Amino acid sequence: MNSAPSQIQPPSDQAQTAINALREEIDQVDRELMSLLNQRARLALDIGRLKKNAGLPVFVPERESDLLDKLAQGNHGPLPNRYLVSVFREVISACRSVQQPLKVAFLGPEFTFSHQAAVQHFGSSCGMAPQSGIAEVFREVESGRCQVGLVPVENSGEGAVGASLDQFMTTQLKVCGEVYTPINHVLMSQGDDLDAITTVYSHPQALAQCRGWLTRNLPQARVAEAPSTAAAARQAAETPGSAAIGAVAAARHHCLKVLAEGIQDYTYNTTRFLVIGKQDVPPCGQDKTSIVFLTAHRPGSLYKALGELAELGVNLSRIESRPTKDRPWEYAFFVDLNGHRQDPEVAQALAALESQVERLRVLGSFPAGEMLS
Numbered sequence: 001m002n003s004a005p006s007q008i009q010p011p012s013d014q015a016q017t018a019i020n021a022l023r024e025e026i027d028q029v030d031r032e033l034m035s036l037l038n039q040r041a042r043l044a045l046d047i048g049r050l051k052k053n054a055g056l057p058v059f060v061p062e063r064e065s066d067l068l069d070k071l072a073q074g075n076h077g078p079l080p081n082r083y084l085v086s087v088f089r090e091v092i093s094a095c096r097s098v099q100q101p102l103k104v105a106f107l108g109p110e111f112t113f114s115h116q117a118a119v120q121h122f123g124s125s126c127g128m129a130p131q132s133g134i135a136e137v138f139r140e141v142e143s144g145r146c147q148v149g150l151v152p153v154e155n156s157g158e159g160a161v162g163a164s165l166d167q168f169m170t171t172q173l174k175v176c177g178e179v180y181t182p183i184n185h186v187l188m189s190q191g192d193d194l195d196a197i198t199t200v201y202s203h204p205q206a207l208a209q210c211r212g213w214l215t216r217n218l219p220q221a222r223v224a225e226a227p228s229t230a231a232a233a234r235q236a237a238e239t240p241g242s243a244a245i246g247a248v249a250a251a252r253h254h255c256l257k258v259l260a261e262g263i264q265d266y267t268y269n270t271t272r273f274l275v276i277g278k279q280d281v282p283p284c285g286q287d288k289t290s291i292v293f294l295t296a297h298r299p300g301s302l303y304k305a306l307g308e309l310a311e312l313g314v315n316l317s318r319i320e321s322r323p324t325k326d327r328p329w330e331y332a333f334f335v336d337l338n339g340h341r342q343d344p345e346v347a348q349a350l351a352a353l354e355s356q357v358e359r360l361r362v363l364g365s366f367p368a369g370e371m372l373s
């Protein structure tokens with residue numbers, strides 16, 4: 001598979017002189033950026049002191065979301081919004097951290113897609129606290145050991161993550177954000193010969209998502225389940241003749257070669273995560289609200305409940321049912337709707353809904369996440 005390195009011709013003197021001149025300009029821009037970044041950090045520190053005196057939280061999701069939206073709207077390139085937003089997420093992460101490092105609980109270990117989602121949303125200047133399970137993520141935030149947590153709630157192909165929904169039924173925590181993370185599976189191995197691979201390790205969900213690719217490209221290999229995609233990568237790093245399926249970050253961490261990318265059977269493979277915390281997030285203009293309710297065991301009760309939302313023109317982006325566990329064959333309904341609970345039509349719809357159902361809890365209103373592809 002190794003090809004001879006291409007011969008790079010040295011640039012002409014004229015081209016080299018022009019490159020050097022432009023690099024000097026970049027050096028100058030970087031010095032200015034550094035100075036501006038420090039100016040921004042000083043302003044954030046001032047805000048941090050004021051927030052501390054007023055007993056306000058360091059992390060302000062609606063401000064971060066609004067700021068990123070405004071930057072994206074005012075951007076005329078050549079940097080595409082995707083790149084610009086990820087650079088600014090890091091800038092915000094650093095400015096938040098100089099006030100107080102945010103500690104983020106997520107479903108570990110490191111180098112899984114949950115970790116990737118946490119870094120994508122909160123930036124890398126955070127304390128990352130990997131947990132062994134979804135329930136543990138909730139406990140870490142409830143106890144105050146972490147200010148926020150991130151839990152998967154649904155995957156575009158596999159559907160709802162029941163363990164997260166179960167926690168939302170009982171927790172007092174609030175939903176304060178939403179993150180869409182593209183799940184781009186890679187095949188990683190120590191060697192570079194596909195034919196020499198006898199075992200492929202991964203998490204059962206990842207194996208299921210890549211079944212077609214494995215059948216077509218590695219018919220000789222047996223698949224072996226691992227507790228996470230990151231654990232699979234570690235196993236592949238320790239076992240000659242094996243490979244793992246997981247995130248490219250895991251391949252990099254274990255110095256494995258990426259033999260194939262985007263091997264999931266459906267190209268659009270995205271997981272939606274929710275951010276949990278203790279704070280109520282005010283509106284930012286691009287909000288969603290998550291609720292959960294129980295209906296009476298009577299014909300038409302779900303129809304009537306949803307009718308209240310329809311009457312007031314509230315748009316639903318998701319509905320999911322989940323067994324309540326206390327009473328057999330009774331279900332809780334999880335609904336996401338567009339708008340903030342403080343928006344007049346949403347407030348009115350929620351009040352009307354409350355009168356139709358047995359129990360209603362607003363899990364939180366939060367800035368809508370951006371659907372990256």
Ligand SMILES: C=C(O[C@@H]1C=C(C(=O)O)C=C[C@H]1O)C(=O)O
Pocket residue numbers: 043044047048058059060061063064067091092093095096099
């Ligand atoms: C600077 C602040 O603190 C945090 C950092 C922000 C930033 O760097 O722009 C924005 C919101 C907060 O999460 C602030 O509250 O404005």
